[in-house]
Amino acid sequence: MVVLIVLIVTIGRTYRERYKAMGREPVGDSDEALRLRGEVTRLNERIAVLERLATDPAKRLSDQIDALDDNRK
Incomplete structure (x- = not known):
């Protein structure tokens, strides 16, 4: 028994x-x-940007794009 x-x-x-x-x-x-x-940190930052783009109102996004365009000129 002990052996078992x-x-x-x-x-x-x-x-x-x-x-x-x-x-x-x-x-x-x-x-x-x-x-x-x-890489995970970089991907989390990209996801945060995509979430901001998806949830921001169109007017604010349009204003930000125009501001970037104005800075290039």
């Missing part, structure tokens, strides 16, 4: 360690992680 319990516990620990080793490691500050964080 030890066998079950050993098999359970083996499976647990195997699943931990299958890519469930925390993301550190590697170059790839830093690049992805920068």
Whole structure:
């Protein structure tokens, strides 16, 4: 009976360690992680601009475009 319990516990620990080793490691500050964080930040800024464009009244948007056009001249 004791041998059976030890066998079950050993098999359970083996499976647990195997699943931990299958890519469930925390993301550190590697170059790839830093690049992805920068890209997410940039995409969030773009989404904020698109939300502002979609929700602003047409008159205010038109005025801002005209102001940009006036600055180029």
